[in-house]
Amino acid sequence: MPNTKEYPRKKEGSKIAKIVIDRDLCIGAASCIAVTGATFELDNENKVIVIDPNAVDDETLVMAAESCPTKAIILFDKNNKQIYPK
């Protein structure tokens, strides 16, 4: 059973409807936090949590997902289709 946490996103005009963090893959490298500290933070287990799924635009969110060295940030569109990683 994958150890994931889902965060629905309701940003106006966004193609991304859901942010998922895979806590087994997350190693706390925190490069996503470097891209957008308004969206992501670390919890006390050194795993990333989403504090505000609507804080930034799609481009920045994708950049954050792409910066992750373990591809632990997974993005889905309104039809629950996985946008990233492709």
Add this chain to the structure above:
Amino acid sequence: MDINRYKYLIVGGGVAGTTAAETIQQRDSAGTIAVVSDEPYGLYSRVMLSKPNFFLGKIPFDEVWLKGNEWYQKNNIAFLGGKKATAIDAKNKIVSLADGSQISYEKLLLATGVCARHLEVPGADKKGIYYLRTLEDGKAIMAAIKSAKAAAIVGGGFIGFEMAELLKMAGLDTTIIIRESYFWEPALDEDSGRMIEKALKDAGVKIIYKAEVAEIIGKDSVEAVVLKDGSRIECDMIICGIGAGCDLDSLKDSGFNVNRGILTNEYLETNLSDVWAAGDAAEFKDLILDETIQLGNWVNAHEQGRIAGLNMVDKKTPFKFVSFYTTSGFGLSIAFVGDVRLGPDRIVVKRGSPEINSYARIIVLDKGNRKEVEGATLINRTSEMSAIAKLIESNIDVSQKLNELGDPNFDLKML
């Protein structure tokens, strides 16, 4: 011999070099870009190499690849893999490769990372001794773990810590040999070090302090390690994490200013025109600390790659970033933020304690009329890392806030 020409040439295919290539391509899609790497494959997750889940096969091996061939092709980035750069003629803007070919450039980025320091004792060339830098190193360790029974780890830092968890999960008898008197001295204080040691020992890891390897014994393969005090540790596998650094003599001969790394200003520019450096290889001017430092972590390399890329397309941007590194294992999560060095003008404010298994140290610089947070070490308080990073970056005066800093129940975001 034909010379290949590229507008942008990047030597180094890791996260700094690749992020630079990506940044450049987004802003100058017409400019030709090439990435030269001494490894044969594109960007992979070097940090994943020391994570137990990956090593022990819980994460599929192919997850390690971050950029596939299609990405390079789609973005028109030429990837020249398995090629080592041997000389740089910065005056004529030509890089020579080990296979005899040459590449001419308009702008050059050196993102060559750092090299794992090797043991230099009798027997250091035996089979069964491992370092961890490349994917090939990782694969070799993954294979060795399957049959090894007892492992010795040399070095009490990140590699040692992460490898210890991995080896215990794989069921090996594990001993860590460190030169210091406690784990991670002096980056951590003794209380923090002992917290980590307790977790290691509770998991069955043996730790030998103030010890150094004198000799490695065995026929072709490792059979034991002999320490300077004469004691002997039986093992059939050794993993070394004893520091990082490269021989930069050839760069020095090419006219570069080097120290432990390639020296740059805050724009990641080296002393030679149209040459930048980024990532682990760069010893750069840090605007927040107002010092020249060298860092070795993923997020720094990623950010420096991006900033170097911007500077290379003439979007002059200083690198100003509070760096951090985190690791976890044995039920602990550990984070280092900013500059954790101690000094006569530094005060340490403690938050929490080993007794409650949640302990942070905030390093504050005493400038006399003001006090500023410079760095922090956090054990099991990684949720505070972002707030502390902001305090460091903002350089706010915390002279009147020392009580709040030291109160583990006070939310640092309020400062």
